[in-house]
Amino acid sequence: MKKRIGIFLLLLAGCSTAPKNTLTQVSTIDALLAGAYDGQMTLNKLLKYGDFGIGTFDALDGEMIMLDHQVYQARADGTIHLMPAKATAPFASVVNFKADMTPRLKDMLTAKTFQSAVDELAPNQNLFLAVRFDGCFTFMKVRSVPKQGKPYPPLAEVTPHQAVFEYTGVSGTVLGFRCPSFAKGINVPGYHLHFISDDKTKGGHVIDFTTGGGNLQLDTCNRFYMVLPEQDQFSKIDLSQDRSKELEKVEK
Ligand SMILES: [Zn+2]
Numbered sequence: 001m002k003k004r005i006g007i008f009l010l011l012l013a014g015c016s017t018a019p020k021n022t023l024t025q026v027s028t029i030d031a032l033l034a035g036a037y038d039g040q041m042t043l044n045k046l047l048k049y050g051d052f053g054i055g056t057f058d059a060l061d062g063e064m065i066m067l068d069h070q071v072y073q074a075r076a077d078g079t080i081h082l083m084p085a086k087a088t089a090p091f092a093s094v095v096n097f098k099a100d101m102t103p104r105l106k107d108m109l110t111a112k113t114f115q116s117a118v119d120e121l122a123p124n125q126n127l128f129l130a131v132r133f134d135g136c137f138t139f140m141k142v143r144s145v146p147k148q149g150k151p152y153p154p155l156a157e158v159t160p161h162q163a164v165f166e167y168t169g170v171s172g173t174v175l176g177f178r179c180p181s182f183a184k185g186i187n188v189p190g191y192h193l194h195f196i197s198d199d200k201t202k203g204g205h206v207i208d209f210t211t212g213g214g215n216l217q218l219d220t221c222n223r224f225y226m227v228l229p230e231q232d233q234f235s236k237i238d239l240s241q242d243r244s245k246e247l248e249k250v251e252k
Pocket of ligand 1 (some may be wrong): 054063192194205
């Protein structure tokens with residue numbers, strides 16, 4: 001019996017894939033708000049923790065969309081690029097996406113009413129929830145942030161210069177997370193959604209949309225794995241402040 005347990009632990013240690021229903025996160029949202037934009041984890045490594053997620057890239061170079069094992073960058077110039085495995089992320093949240101629920105949403109929904117509809121379907125606000133919605137959008141408004149140079153300014157000073165794009169009649173995927181309120185300071189409490197079009201030419205951080213319906217997939221996660229940066233940059237940030245007002249500003 002002892003021998004069997006030993007083998008099991010060895011297998012776990014040798015496996016870098018996160019266990020089931022685990023949201024893996026690189027750095028914290030407050031560190032990002034404070035300007036910690038140095039890439040911390042390669043996409044190659046990040047993809048070992050998930051096949052689905054959102055984040056940003058080294059030097060805050062655009063919005064990250066990880067979908068079906070591929071990582072895309074939505075740049076501030078409005079272009080989308082498939083990213084190489086060696087690219088790095090200063091902040092990211094990923095899961096191995098496995099839907100627990102696949103309800104069909106039919107009504108005309110905006111970003112706000114979409115979130116209310118998801119809340120009704122997944123009422124436990126104290127768990128992390130991965131959200132994937134494949135649909136057609138009569139309207140889609142996204143933003144992306146421009147690449148920064150050092151010394152990095154705080155995120156609230158970058159977002160006034162964000163690029164905003166509006167599209168009509170586009171099909172694609174809205175994906176991201178709903179985080180519990182107790183995740184404040186670590187991740188974004190509530191919804192944080194990104195978008196990428198089916199033809200992989202449009203995307204970014206979702207500001208608003210209108211959809212006539214599509215396929216919703218929800219994956220509840222009750223495990224959380226956080227990877228904090230070891231770099232000097234992280235040690236110099238004051239993370240004792242409450243940055244919730246700044247977060248509210250940058251999310252809009
Ligand atoms: Zn975002």
